[in-house]
Amino acid sequence: MNKISIVGAGMTGATTAHWLAERELADLVLVDVVEGMPQGKGLDLLEAMPIIGKDVKISGANDYTATKDSDIIIITAGLPRKPGMSRDDLLSANAAIVGTAATETLKHSPDAIYIVLTNPLDTMAYLTMKKTGLPRERVIGQAGILDSGRMRAFVALETGVSVENIDCYVLGGHGDEMVPLTRHSNIAGISLKEYLPADTLEAIVARTRKGGGEIVNLLKTGSAFYAPSAACAQMAEAILKNKHLIVPCAAYMNGEYGLKDMFFGVPVMLGRTGMEKIIEYKLDEDEKIMFDKSAAAVKETHEALKNLVKF
C-alpha cells in the first residue's frame, strides 16, 4: 500500500484524507500541532472504513516520525484567510510553518513527492522547493484544478450542461490576477467564447477570480476546503496511479512561458515521478497580457518571501 502524509489536519487536510480514503489509494497519516486532534480525526476516519468497505489504515500524530517512508507529503498546515484578507497577507506566518513542515518531513521521507496547498500558494510551493532542495518534478502546488473546478461549476449552473462536458482552464497565480482562459475552455469541444454571450462569460470569469473570497465571506471563519481537498486528492491519485493526467497546477518555471525561477499555474502532466511535463499553450496577445500581470503579482510575493527567509 502506498503512504500519504498530510501535514495540517485542519479543514483542508482532514477533508483531503476523507476524499483519499474513499479512493482506497494509500494509507494515511495526519500530522498537526494541536494535541490529540489529528489522532482523533484519524481514528474517526479509520472507524468509517469498515462502513464504506475500504482497507485503509489512518492514524494521527503530533510529530513527524509517523510520516516515515511516505510516497506523497501534502502540506496544508498554516493559517487560512479571514474576510478582507488577501492570500498574500498570510505570507510571514505561513512561511515559518511550511518551511519547517517541508524540511522535517523530508528527513523521514527522502523520496516523497510534495503537494503544497498552504497560501499564498505559489510562494509556499517555491519555499518548499528551495528549503528541501528537491528537483522541480517533486514539488507541485494545488490551485489550478480548484480554480478551474469553480469555473466549471459556474458554467454548469449557467448552461445546465453536465459538469462532465465542461472543461475550463484557469492558469496563472492563485490570486485575484489568475487567468481564466475562455478561448481554450469549452463545452463538449465548443469554445466558451462561442457558446456563451460575452457578458455572461465575463460574469463567470469575474466570479471565478473571486471564488475563494466569496466562500471566505460566507463562512466568516476559515476558507473553502471541500473543493480544494478534492483537487488535492485528484493530484495524489494521478501521481500514484501514474496516469499522465494533464491538469492545471503550480509548477516551477524554468523558461516555459518566458518565466524563470518562480512557481506559476500552468497545465502539467502528473505521473509517478510527479510533475512530468509542462504543457505550453500558444497564447494570443490578450492572454499574454493577463499572464504577465499575474506573473508580476506572484513575483512580488516571491520577492517578499526572499526578504523574510534565507534558503
Ligand code: TXD
Ligand atoms: O487551493 C488552495 N491552495 C487552498 C489553500 C485552498 C484552501 C485552503 N488553502 C490554504 O490552506 C489556506 O489558505 C491555509 O493557508 C491552509 C490551511 O487551510 P485550512 O482551511 O485547512 O485551515 P485550518 O482548518 O485552520 O487548518 C490548518 C491546520 C490547523 O489544524 C493548524 O493547527 C495546523 O494547520 N498547523 C500546523 N500543523 C502542523 N505543523 C504546524 N507547524 C502547524 N501550524 C498550524
